[in-house]
Amino acid sequence: MRRVKVGICGLGTVGAGVFNVISRNIDAINARANCQISISQVGCRRDNIDCDLSKSNVSRDIFDVAKNPDVDIVVELIGGTTVAFDLVMTALNNGKHVVTANKALIAEHGMTIFAEAASRGLIVSFEAAVAGGIPIIKALREGLAANQVNWLAGIINGTTNFILSQMDSKGREFSDVLAEAQAKGYAEADPTFDVEGIDASHKLAILASIAFSTPLSLDGLFTDGISKLEPQDVTYARELGYAIKHLGIARRSEEGIELRVHPTLVPESSLIAGVNDVSNAIMVNADAVGTTLYYGPGAGSEPTASAVIADVIDIARVMDSYPDSWVPPLGCDAAQLKQHKIMDIEDVETGFYIRFSALDKPGVLSDVTKIMSDAGISIEAIIQREQPAGEHYVNVIILTNVTKEKFLDEAVVHIENLTTVRGNVNFIRLEYLDQI
Ligand SMILES: NC(=O)c1ccc[n+]([C@@H]2O[C@H](COP(=O)([O-])OP(=O)(O)OC[C@H]3O[C@@H](n4cnc5c(N)ncnc54)[C@H](OP(=O)(O)O)[C@@H]3O)[C@@H](O)[C@H]2O)c1
Numbered sequence: 001m002r003r004v005k006v007g008i009c010g011l012g013t014v015g016a017g018v019f020n021v022i023s024r025n026i027d028a029i030n031a032r033a034n035c036q037i038s039i040s041q042v043g044c045r046r047d048n049i050d051c052d053l054s055k056s057n058v059s060r061d062i063f064d065v066a067k068n069p070d071v072d073i074v075v076e077l078i079g080g081t082t083v084a085f086d087l088v089m090t091a092l093n094n095g096k097h098v099v100t101a102n103k104a105l106i107a108e109h110g111m112t113i114f115a116e117a118a119s120r121g122l123i124v125s126f127e128a129a130v131a132g133g134i135p136i137i138k139a140l141r142e143g144l145a146a147n148q149v150n151w152l153a154g155i156i157n158g159t160t161n162f163i164l165s166q167m168d169s170k171g172r173e174f175s176d177v178l179a180e181a182q183a184k185g186y187a188e189a190d191p192t193f194d195v196e197g198i199d200a201s202h203k204l205a206i207l208a209s210i211a212f213s214t215p216l217s218l219d220g221l222f223t224d225g226i227s228k229l230e231p232q233d234v235t236y237a238r239e240l241g242y243a244i245k246h247l248g249i250a251r252r253s254e255e256g257i258e259l260r261v262h263p264t265l266v267p268e269s270s271l272i273a274g275v276n277d278v279s280n281a282i283m284v285n286a287d288a289v290g291t292t293l294y295y296g297p298g299a300g301s302e303p304t305a306s307a308v309i310a311d312v313i314d315i316a317r318v319m320d321s322y323p324d325s326w327v328p329p330l331g332c333d334a335a336q337l338k339q340h341k342i343m344d345i346e347d348v349e350t351g352f353y354i355r356f357s358a359l360d361k362p363g364v365l366s367d368v369t370k371i372m373s374d375a376g377i378s379i380e381a382i383i384q385r386e387q388p389a390g391e392h393y394v395n396v397i398i399l400t401n402v403t404k405e406k407f408l409d410e411a412v413v414h415i416e417n418l419t420t421v422r423g424n425v426n427f428i429r430l431e432y433l434d435q436i
Helices: 013-024 026-034 061-067 083-093 104-119 136-143 158-170 174-183 199-209 233-238 303-323 363-373 405-417
Strands: 003-009 036-043 072-076 096-099 149-155 242-251 256-267 281-287 290-297 349-359 381-383 391-398 423-431
Touching: 003 061, 003 242, 003 303, 013 026, 013 036, 013 072, 026 303, 036 061, 036 303, 036 423, 061 083, 072 083, 072 256, 072 303, 083 096, 083 104, 083 149, 083 233, 096 104, 096 242, 104 199, 136 199, 136 281, 136 290, 149 199, 158 233, 158 242, 158 281, 199 242, 199 256, 233 242, 233 349, 233 381, 233 391, 233 423, 242 290, 349 405, 363 381, 363 391, 391 423, 405 423
Parallel strands: 003 036, 003 072, 072 096, 256 423
Antiparallel strands: 149 242, 149 281, 242 256, 281 290, 349 391, 349 423, 381 391
């Protein structure tokens, strides 16, 4: 039987999962790969107590793995975009195929890495980079290859979904739940990448590139996080029949492609509204198949290892017949990828949830509805919530029908200028997701 040798770089959460799942399931993995896979070297600065390395060849220098003549596939699991980039390029320069779970690396340097790999007849795979254990890359790139994708929308960051789920079900403050997420190991010590939507934007860029056969790029991708969300908005949204989810959305329209990551009201009857805690889910709407939903664990040691090892098995199967049975990383050859116009968020059309504080006296609401009507925005629902006794202002919450964001922005300026309105107008985008 053919032998395929794997080198693992980084033995943290995912690295340990990969080491342990390969060790535990080696017979099934070999049967599926139709070869004999072994871990010939592990690169880690220190041992991980979750792994029995007693029979392993360990190097304290990950670059040893990338240069080791006894390694066919380098698995990059160190994270980041600097050393990881050097490591992947070193592996390619030394004739190794590469598997990575690193979304930041692929989103920022994917085109350079893929070009280098293609020029050397090597494969770079990255299933685990988006939605951890959910095989969404393969589904989008291969399972839906016959389709024109119209749109996709996903909960693609488990930390933000955990925080929003807790704010929703327990009425807790953002900062309070974030502290718990950090204590539970869901959120990093520096949670900026998660809560400000940067991690989700990396993943959305990768999904959109495959869905729309366009080069990987973060340019024009609108990103907003959840750190400014207030529990009262989560509560009011529920009263109106909506859940707030942090979504990555990519949509094709006649004007170009929308790429955006932001908190979003979704109807509570939609499947995605029921995806809670650290789970991920991606809905894909495509012309032939209609709407499909992919759900599961978006992170974690062994769920992510499941995707990493699937890539190793794929490469092991086809590496000797490259490029005959090879699927290009973004679904088609680089020459076939087309640059599309990325739409400015101002031109994107969505519904809106609006909240502001207004004097509780006759005529105020009619001023507001006139402003909306002058901006060409129709109102779907309006509610007014009393403030504590003695307070003369009430919270006004409005749901609008679909409109361009620039029209909403105009209306917001006029509403904020009303002498009867106090403070800023807060808004959150709203998507119906075809009611699925
Ligand atoms: N965790 C998840 O659920 C998940 C899910 C999907 C994708 N990913 C991606 O998978 C990758 C790994 O994530 P992780 O959660 O496993 O991270 P992690 O637990 O922090 O592990 C990273 C490991 O890489 C090592 N490392 C970092 N820089 C190194 C260097 N310059 N030289 C040698 N070793 C180095 C670290 O060693 P030290 O301990 O010595 O610092 C650590 O053991 C990231 O790209 C992440 O985005 C993670």
